[in-house]
Amino acid sequence: MAGPQYNRVLLKISGEALGGPTGTGLHAETLAYLAREVIAVHELGVQVAIVVGGGNFIRGEVFSVQGGIDRTVADQMGMLGTIMNGLAIQSAIEKLGVPTRVQSAINVSAVCEPFIKRRAERHLEKQRVVVFAAGTGNPYFSTDTAAALRALEIQAGCLIKATKVDGVYDKDPKKHDDAVKYRTLGYNEALSKRLAVMDPTAFTLCREHNLPVIVLDLHEQGSMVRAVKGEPVGTLVEGE
Secondary structure, three states: OOOOOOOEEEEEEOHHHHOHHHOOOOOHHHHHHHHHHHHHHHOOOOEEEEEEOOOOOOOHHHHHHHHOOOHHHHHHHHHHHHHHHHHHHHHHHHHOOOOEEEEEOOOOOOOOEEOOHHHHHHHHHOOOEEEEEOOOOOOOOOHHHHHHHHHHHOOOOEEEEEEOOOOEEOOOOOOOOOOOEEOEEEHHHHHHOOOOOOOHHHHHHHHHOOOOEEEEEOOOOOHHHHHHOOOOOOEEEEOO
16 A cells, blocks of 8 residues: 655645535534544555634634724634634644644644644644644735745645645636646646636745645545655645
């Protein structure tokens, strides 16, 4: 059986994915499923870090417009949502026997650690899963950007973005039956065609530092294991 192609990976999970069919709140079955998928990667000897969004509770940019709340405050509320998600993921994974640590970019020391790069790397070296919460700790930056930043900081071999679709398409596959899926894609092509891989800030970070991005379907069982083994799954975005 083929071994892993990457020794350390960062998994980006949207908050909506944790909400199950409705995309809101926390869905127990989805959390349990995610924990099993993460542990399957961990059991290959791969060091796993996770960045989680908070859209199942609140999306700062949207809520700021709809609710008339200052954007900075709305984004801070979203950061708190990611911490709740991080704690839920930690509990689900540890329930299955794998030690997990949550590190936050904002100070909430009563429930999780502050983000410290060297401490995070030490946890990973000790085969603990590390969940990074609260994004970058700054308003106006998405959790996609946080994922790219953390992946670079911990020197991950690749960034895996687990979404509701099985890769990157030339147009929205939910709206267009003739949408074409890319198996591989270059950074420049993705930017020039404005393909929805990640937000532009995050994607530019990945391109500038040649960090491979794999976009796959979170709900396709075993897809993350296949990705870290280097098998064709989803869409691989890398340098031309």
